[in-house]
Amino acid sequence: xxxxxxxxxxxxxxxxxxxxxxxxxxxxxxxxxxxxxxxxxxxxxxxxxxxxxxxxxxxxxxxxxxxxxxxxxxxxxxxxxxxxxxxxxxxxxxxxxxxxxxxxxxxxxxxxxxxxxxxxxxxxxxxxxxxxxxxxxxxxxxxxxxxxxxxxxxxxxxxxxxxxxxxxxxxxxxxxxxxxxxxxxxxxxxxxxxxxxxxxxxxxxxxxxxxxxxxxxxxxxxxxxxxxxxxxxxxxxxxxxxxxxxxxxxxxxxxxxxxxxxxxxxxxxxxxxxxxxxxxxxxxxxxxxxxxxxxxxxxxxxxxxxxxxxxxxxxxxxxxxxxxxxxxxxxxxxxxxxxxxxxxxxxxxxxxxxxxxxxxxxxxxxx
Ligand SMILES: Nc1ncnc2c1ncn2[C@@H]1O[C@H](COP(=O)(O)OP(=O)(O)O)[C@@H](O)[C@H]1O
Ligand SMILES: [Mg+2]
Numbered sequence: 001x002x003x004x005x006x007x008x009x010x011x012x013x014x015x016x017x018x019x020x021x022x023x024x025x026x027x028x029x030x031x032x033x034x035x036x037x038x039x040x041x042x043x044x045x046x047x048x049x050x051x052x053x054x055x056x057x058x059x060x061x062x063x064x065x066x067x068x069x070x071x072x073x074x075x076x077x078x079x080x081x082x083x084x085x086x087x088x089x090x091x092x093x094x095x096x097x098x099x100x101x102x103x104x105x106x107x108x109x110x111x112x113x114x115x116x117x118x119x120x121x122x123x124x125x126x127x128x129x130x131x132x133x134x135x136x137x138x139x140x141x142x143x144x145x146x147x148x149x150x151x152x153x154x155x156x157x158x159x160x161x162x163x164x165x166x167x168x169x170x171x172x173x174x175x176x177x178x179x180x181x182x183x184x185x186x187x188x189x190x191x192x193x194x195x196x197x198x199x200x201x202x203x204x205x206x207x208x209x210x211x212x213x214x215x216x217x218x219x220x221x222x223x224x225x226x227x228x229x230x231x232x233x234x235x236x237x238x239x240x241x242x243x244x245x246x247x248x249x250x251x252x253x254x255x256x257x258x259x260x261x262x263x264x265x266x267x268x269x270x271x272x273x274x275x276x277x278x279x280x281x282x283x284x285x286x287x288x289x290x291x292x293x294x295x296x297x298x299x300x301x302x303x304x305x306x307x308x309x310x311x312x313x314x315x316x317x318x319x320x321x322x323x324x325x326x327x328x329x330x331x332x333x334x335x336x337x338x339x340x341x342x343x344x345x346x347x348x349x350x351x352x353x354x355x356x357x358x359x360x361x362x363x364x365x366x367x
Contacts, residue, residue: 003028003186004049004154009058011044018210019045021058026154026203029184031177035197036207037233042190045207046156049188050077062153078147078155078185082162084139086131092118092142093127099149117145120179137168141175148185155180155187161196173199194234198222206230228272228365237274237363238336240311244268251359257332261309262359266366274363277326277339282347283310283354308356315353318346329353 002025010021018041026032034042047053049060051072060068067075086095093114100110118124121141131139140160147155161169161176177200180187191197197204198218205215206229214221214230225231228239242256244263251262256273263273313331320326325346327338338355347353 002026003030003063004188005059005061006045006048007059007061009045009048009055009060011041011048011053012056016210019048019207019212020210022210022212024205024212024215026186026188028186031180031187031189031200031202033197033201033204034188034190034207035192035194035204035233037192039209040207041210042192042207043158046158046188046190049154050079050156051075076150076153078150078152080140080143080147080155080157080160082159084131084136084143086139086143086146088131090130091127092123092129092131092134095131095142096146096149099146113149117149120182121145122175136164137172140164140172144176144179148179148183151183152185155185157187157189159190159192161191169196170199176200198234204234206233208233223363225274225363225365228274231274231363231365236277236337238277238280238334240273240331240334240336242271242273244271252364254364257311257334259309259311259332261311261362263362263364264360266364270367272365272367274365275336275357275361276363277337278324279361280336280338280355280357281308281340282338282344283308283356308358309362311355313353313355315347315349315351317349320346329355331355 004026006022006024008021008023010017010019034045036042044053048055051070055068059066062075087098090098096114096117097110100113114127118127121144123138123141126134126138131142134142161172164172173196189200201218203215204218204221205212206221207213208229214226221230222234225234231237240256242254242261244252244254246253248262250265252265254261254263254271254273261273311331313329313336316328316330316335318325318327324339325342327340327347329336329338336355
């Protein structure tokens with residue numbers, strides 16, 4: 001039985017529809033991330049769940065309760081926004097206690113609950129301070145404490161880490177996951193940042209133009225995207241167009257860029273072939289140093305010559321990313337990116353290379 005459900009929920013704004021009729025299910029204790037570019041309907045979906053925006057059609061269910069017409073303050077949802085929305089004239093303790101409908105923190109039970117929450121967010125001594133005296137990250141933790149002070153049936157967060165710098169953002173992702181797991185709160189988290197979605201979520205629902213276009217665990221979305229949009233939005237990927245022309249053992253044979261490539265099997269015809277930059281290696285110039293020359297990540301046996309796809313190209317330029325070299329390579333009709341370990345050394349600009357990767361690491365999109 002699913003805990004939070006949207007049943008054919010849609011919303012019209014004049015001529016714009018976002019979301020289009022959408023079904024979405026979130027099970028108890030699950031951390032679901034709604035991921036997608038701006039304008040996709042993520043915020044509207046969250047506001048429909050919270051009750052701030054009535055859907056144009058469809059039903060919102062919390063467990064067995066139909067809450068479609070229930071006002072926000074009766075839904076027992078916790079909300080965290082990007083801009084914190086703390087009361088500046090109340091102390092941190094008063095802000096949290098406000099969610100317990102007791103702004104004065106007089107009652108011993110309220111004070112104890114506030115102290116527990118401050119400990120949980122690692123700000124045990126901040127109760128008497130004002131929001132303006134805290135950093136952005138600290139304010140966001142207070143906003144989280146306030147949202148969960150009254151244990152919510154679902155915690156809804158709309159780009160809550162959007163205003164924080166990258167390092168703090170990553171630290172907060174870890175914190176958030178720790179708190180969510182320790183309390184077991186069903187959570188829906190909106191972001192346009194694919195890295196953040198991957199870090200946090202049990203399940204990602206990718207939203208584009210008002211529709212959930214793919215839903216699944218992060219690994220599945222990354223490894224088996226079902227559309228070019230999702231493949232490209234979740235991480236970097238290289239594409240080449242091809243045609244499946246036959247079979248070779250377990251693989252389909254595709255003709256692409258003047259080469260024959262082995263790809264996971266499916267229906268014949270036109271395909272888009274995708275390969276992640278980190279799954280590609282350079283075939284060594286000399287066969288003897290093949291394994292030592294970075295081909296070793298191609299397969300457990302290191303035998304790229306037998307099992308790997310091969311695509312020739314010319315090096316355009318290389319950039320150094322600290323733990324990785326990114327080499328731009330012109331292959332037939334496309335510019336690809338190859339990521340390799342710096343120990344392999346940089347390729348000379350203009351040199352001819354052969355790229356290799358395993359058939360099983362190939363994404364195939366059939367249209
Ligand atoms: N209050 C509103 N009035 C008119 N159009 C709106 C309103 N809120 C959202 N929209 C439109 O609905 C679409 C989805 O918006 P939104 O839910 O905010 O997407 P996201 O959060 O994914 O960026 C956009 O085209 C947006 O312009
Ligand atoms: Mg939004």
